[in-house]
Amino acid sequence: MSVAGVGEFGLIDRVTARLSYGPKVLLGPGDDAAVVAAPDARVVASTDVLVEGRHFRRDWSGAYDIGRRAAAANLADVVAMGADPTALLVALCVPAGLSAGWVEELADGIGAEASGVGASVVGGDMSASPTLTIAVTALGDLAGRTPVSRAGARPGDxxxxxxxxxxxxxxxxxxxxxxxxxxxxxxxxxxxxxxxxxxxxxxxxxxxxxxxxxxxxxxxxxxxxxxxxxxxxxxxxxxxxxxxxxxxxxxxxxxxxxxxxxxxxxxxxxxxxxxxxxxxxxxxxxxxxxxxxxxxxxxxxxxxxxxxxxxx
Amino acid sequence: MSVAGVGEFGLIDRVTARLSYGPKVLLGPGDDAAVVAAPDARVVASTDVLVEGRHFRRDWSGAYDIGRRAAAANLADVVAMGADPTALLVALCVPAGLSAGWVEELADGIGAEASGVGASVVGGDMSASPTLTIAVTALGDLAGRTPVSRAGARPGDxxxxxxxxxxxxxxxxxxxxxxxxxxxxxxxxxxxxxxxxxxxxxxxxxxxxxxxxxxxxxxxxxxxxxxxxxxxxxxxxxxxxxxxxxxxxxxxxxxxxxxxxxxxxxxxxxxxxxxxxxxxxxxxxxxxxxxxxxxxxxxxxxxxxxxxxxxx
The missing domain is CATH 3.90.650.10 (PurM-like C-terminal domain)
Structure with a gap:
């Protein structure tokens, strides 16, 4: 069935039913916003967007792999600061004729990449769009560590x-x-x-x-x-x-x-x-x-x- | 000049130069990820996406107003949990022929709506796309308050x-x-x-x-x-x-x-x-x-x- 046939709320229900939530998730999907533990009292946050035809092609990659890659691009940004990833939020824009099964596989890929590193998908948004687009935001916890920016390299390093x-x-x-x-x-x-x-x-x-x-x-x-x-x-x-x-x-x-x-x-x-x-x-x-x-x-x-x- | 003429990094530089950063921003745009204060040790997070033709029309609204609305939709989700908004991240997909000035005005609108409520734009991503798409993630701090979900209403309230x-x-x-x-x-x-x-x-x-x-x-x-x-x-x-x-x-x-x-x-x-x-x-x-x-x-x-x- 197409995403238009399933409808926005139906699709959100299908996707969230496939996700699992780690202990850092204090309130998961389904409300106005999620609540995630940030025990370090700082949160690391990064956003990346993938656009069909530019960052991926459906004839080159399956939905599951595209999901893993969308999550990986963001989770990598968080670990590159020295932080432990805690949560992902996913904004998904899909053509109305795309199959709901494709979206479910995408969600499985995102969820698998996240859970492999201890993070959970805690929220998101969906809309129809002529262009399949996946925007992911990753959050992370520094666990007391100093964030490692791009700016500290010194001669001799x-x-x-x-x-x-x-x-x-x-x-x-x-x-x-x-x-x-x-x-x-x-x-x-x-x-x-x-x-x-x-x-x-x-x-x-x-x-x-x-x-x-x-x-x-x-x-x-x-x-x-x-x-x-x-x-x-x-x-x-x-x-x-x-x-x-x-x-x-x-x-x-x-x-x-x-x-x-x-x-x-x-x-x-x-x-x-x-x-x-x-x-x-x-x-x-x-x-x-x-x-x-x-x-x-x-x-x-x-x-x-x-x-x-x-x-x- | 078009966004293609300015280029991805040029456009990011133009946009970030127009933003201002409040005291909650420990590390702003320009690195792999931002670092935002989360003094409550919990972070509230919500994502919304706006797609041209579905959520806005450029002939009905100027870039500045579209930016304000994109930010407002997310900031409203954060305050609806009872939290104070702290930060926004923006994933922006724009047609290559769009003028860089339009994107700058959009950024001004997003920044104005955020700063009006004490939040800052701390990061984002940009890509070319046939479909103008704005995905915003808002973060917030509960300042010790219990998050107000949708689930607590009781008969008599x-x-x-x-x-x-x-x-x-x-x-x-x-x-x-x-x-x-x-x-x-x-x-x-x-x-x-x-x-x-x-x-x-x-x-x-x-x-x-x-x-x-x-x-x-x-x-x-x-x-x-x-x-x-x-x-x-x-x-x-x-x-x-x-x-x-x-x-x-x-x-x-x-x-x-x-x-x-x-x-x-x-x-x-x-x-x-x-x-x-x-x-x-x-x-x-x-x-x-x-x-x-x-x-x-x-x-x-x-x-x-x-x-x-x-x-x-």
Whole structure:
């Protein structure tokens, strides 16, 4: 049945019946607003919007995976501040002819990604729209930690990465050219594997700056460099090109380092740490902070494509 | 210049430069996430989405008023829980050809409505989209008060209203028929006057249930009746039909009580109070809670139109 057939309130009932609520949810969906525990007396909040045709395609990804990715994009922003995600709110705009089952699968994906990191979907809104649009807001609790902004990197700091980069971009390129394999890359595009625990862990270890890699590693390190008033140099040899990516790059005539260094959507975390920091498992050094401005690769500007601008 | 010409980051810079930040904003826009004070150790959160052609029309309302209304719809949800609004996050999807100036005016309207109630715009996201869409999330602080849900009304309670109903619906009807006056009604549609302080005040006075009137008074009281397991009777004589509304209703062949009792979008607040409550200025009794189920007007079902379903 279509969403128009089920109706707004019917669809909201169907979706909320599929969700589960953790102990931080003091009042869940169904009222004017939700009430979420914020034991730290501060709340971390971030919003991201996904638009069909621009951030996802229904012929490339199923509803469940689109839901997981919509949630992941926001949850990654919260852990990139060093916070523990607590709640999501979802504004969903759907064509009236879309099936209610598609929306239920989307909700399942959002709910699964949230509950995997201890967060719950606590509220939202739905409307018909010609353009399928998913706007998610994530909330988080700092548990006493200092929020890790983009602005604290200092010359001498290590630059380290948790999670992978370039896989989703490679999967996107593969799908754009009409292929459905290699599976490793296509699945990475469909469902990012965000290194959630690495964010709060970095905050506890004294990370001086941190960012969710969503515009591409060099572009996002550029945001850190600008906010911190420093330069960042990345070592190309710190990145492995996995065989599937190497083969796909060769077949498609692409430089795999363009994927690794400028591809977004894997939602890795990049952070600066004081030089004496012993990094835990999951974090690997990829560069250094120096005095100056801008981002370089092995001391020189990278001549690949720049990051993503959502209006161009 | 168009938003595509300015670019995503350029437009974000233009918008954030126009905003101001209150003392609750510990970290504002420009990082992965914002950090907002939540001194109560609980945070109230609500999301609403406005879609062009469905919730607003650019030929009926200017960008500034659309911004005020987008913010008002969310801030009203927060005060309807008895909380003080602290922050807004805004996900904005705009056609690439829209002028950057339109977006700036929208941001000014959102910022003005927020700052009028002590809240700040702390973050957001922007994307191009064929459909102009504004998703707003509002956060609030309960300041030690018990959240006032829809579920606590008890037989014998008074039903009271703060703010006005039917004005926005009348303005919408007037605009739909191609008129631009009476100004009172058209302006009420363009820019709701939400009785913000009445929400926290009602919570302090012991309101047993409260709701933001956005689907229409009878529909929203129906949500309270269902959640509370009670019946609600509304007195028709409690409502004044202002002369401009009476004249417009006569000219258009509409029952003005259909506007007053079933029109949304004024964002009045309706609440139940224990019967001995002395209501302060701004709140007026409009009915009673009884045992049973459903909502009646002077003891009988209202035979006007039902509330609004955003898929129909």
């Amino acid at each position: 290590l630059i380290a990465l948790a999670g992978r980069t370039g896989y989703a971009a490679a999967g996107f390129t593969v799908l754009s050219r009409g292929f459905r394999t290699p599976r490793l890359l296509v699945e990475a595009y469909r469902r990012p594997e965000v290194p959630y625990p690495a964010g709060p862990l970095a905050a506890r270890l004294g990370a001086t700056a941190m960012i969710d890699v969503s515009d591409g590693l060099l572009a996002d390190l550029g945001h850190v460099a600008t906010a911190s008033g420093v330069a960042i140099d990345v070592e190309r040899d710190a990145f492995d090109v996995p065989p599937q990516m190497r083969d796909a790059a060769q077949a498609l005539g692409v430089d795999p380092y363009a994927w690794l260094l400028t591809g977004g959507d894997d939602h890795a975390l990049a952070a600066a740490f004081p030089p004496a920091t012993v990094l835990p498992d999951g974090w690997g050094v990829i560069g250094r902070v120096t005095e100056g401005a801008g981002v370089t690769v092995d001391g020189a500007p990278f001549d690949g494509p720049a990051g993503w601008d959502h209006f161009r | 008074l039903i009271a209203l703060a703010g006005r109903t039917g004005y926005a619906a009348a303005g919408f009807t007037v605009l739909s028929r191609g008129f631009r006056t009476p100004r009172l009604l058209v302006e009420a549609y363009r820019r709701p006057e939400v009785p913000y302080p009445a929400g926290p005040l009602a919570a302090r006075l012991g309101a047993t249930a409260m709701i933001d009137v956005s689907d229409g008074l009878l529909a929203d009281l129906g949500h309270v009746a269902t959640a509370s397991g009670v019946a609600i009777d509304v007195e028709r004589d409690a409502f004044d039909v202002p002369p401009q509304m009476r004249d417009a209703a006569q000219a258009l062949g509409v029952d003005p009580y259909a506007w007053l009792l079933t029109g949304g979008d004024d964002h009045a607040l309706a609440a139940a109070f224990p019967p001995a409550t002395v209501l302060p200025d701004g709140w007026g009794v409009i009915g009673r809670v009884t045992e049973g189920a459903g909502v009646t007007v002077d003891g009988a079902p209202f035979d006007g139109p039902a509330g609004w379903d955003h898929f129909r």
